[in-house]
Amino acid sequence: MSTAPARQVPTVSPLTGVPFTKGHGTGNDFLLLLDPEAALDLRADAVAAACDRHLGVGADGLIRAVRSEHLPEGRELLAGHPEAEWFMDYRNADGSVSEMCGNGVRVFVHYLISRGVLALAEGTSVSVATRAGVKVVSRSADGYSVDMGPWEFIHPEDAAARATDSTVEAAGLGVPRPGLSVSMGNPHTVVALAGLDELAAPPLAEAPVVMPVPPYGTNVEFVVPAEPLVEGGVGRLTMRVHERGVGETWSCGTGACAAAVATRYWAGPESPSRWAVQVPGGVLGVVFRTGADGREHVDLSGPAVLVAEGTLLGA
Numbered sequence: 001m002s003t004a005p006a007r008q009v010p011t012v013s014p015l016t017g018v019p020f021t022k023g024h025g026t027g028n029d030f031l032l033l034l035d036p037e038a039a040l041d042l043r044a045d046a047v048a049a050a051c052d053r054h055l056g057v058g059a060d061g062l063i064r065a066v067r068s069e070h071l072p073e074g075r076e077l078l079a080g081h082p083e084a085e086w087f088m089d090y091r092n093a094d095g096s097v098s099e100m101c102g103n104g105v106r107v108f109v110h111y112l113i114s115r116g117v118l119a120l121a122e123g124t125s126v127s128v129a130t131r132a133g134v135k136v137v138s139r140s141a142d143g144y145s146v147d148m149g150p151w152e153f154i155h156p157e158d159a160a161a162r163a164t165d166s167t168v169e170a171a172g173l174g175v176p177r178p179g180l181s182v183s184m185g186n187p188h189t190v191v192a193l194a195g196l197d198e199l200a201a202p203p204l205a206e207a208p209v210v211m212p213v214p215p216y217g218t219n220v221e222f223v224v225p226a227e228p229l230v231e232g233g234v235g236r237l238t239m240r241v242h243e244r245g246v247g248e249t250w251s252c253g254t255g256a257c258a259a260a261v262a263t264r265y266w267a268g269p270e271s272p273s274r275w276a277v278q279v280p281g282g283v284l285g286v287v288f289r290t291g292a293d294g295r296e297h298v299d300l301s302g303p304a305v306l307v308a309e310g311t312l313l314g315a
């Protein structure tokens, strides 16, 4: 006698009927929702269903635009930054929350401008509240530029002593490789590979295994510095990324910053302050400079594109 398979009780997605815009930055794609008063329920399963590439619209992440005053994290930031009117509420494709998204924040600003709720005249900037603090966005020759704030080593003592702090294992790479962990508000582990052949090797369908296991997970960037490393005063590298909560993506803005931080650190004090990071979806610009707070800040620049509008019908 056979038993009937357990049936899943269908639940109605709280995002049913919600209008969305689809956009991307160097192929890192997002669903954007305008929810000024934080009325929507961004349940993880509903976000994951909308981001599913077969059963949903498909995206690497979902970004909700909320007025900062309507989220506790936003209200906290407004105290010191009353100008940060809009909060970028970022969710990964699996529905998990992330602190920051470098490609997403450019697309977020472009989206708010297209909705007519934000203006950004040439030569001006806008402050965006995120879980990784306030980010200042302005226009640039290649689209938008973001002051991502200061970078940090996640394990500074190890980085200083050995230039690496972890090992990373990925299918196709044979032995585990040394990694260096960098925070751009969200966590990254950067691994240098020997050449473009090796960079093409890992399938990256599975998450690379990082040891010691990062408590909140990590994004992993595999990088190959160009030869020569510097051309016309600009450092160059190629990168592939496996994003926490997503899988392999065509680009990662915070990842490009972390990759430039690590490569520059490994290259030594003579290495340049301007970098071009080639990702599968295009090129991102990274510039290191001293901020008004005296710390070394990272500026990220690249395009922001809106491609479609629609209505979520639920899953």
Ligand SMILES: N[C@@H](CCC[C@H](N)C(=O)O)C(=O)O
Pocket (backbone or CB within 6 Å): 028, 061, 092, 097, 098, 099, 100, 101, 102, 103, 104, 186, 187, 219, 243, 244, 245, 246, 249, 251, 252, 253, 254, 255
């Ligand atoms: N693609 C983003 C990063 C998105 C968040 C990341 N997956 C995480 O969980 O930290 C970028 O452009 O920075």
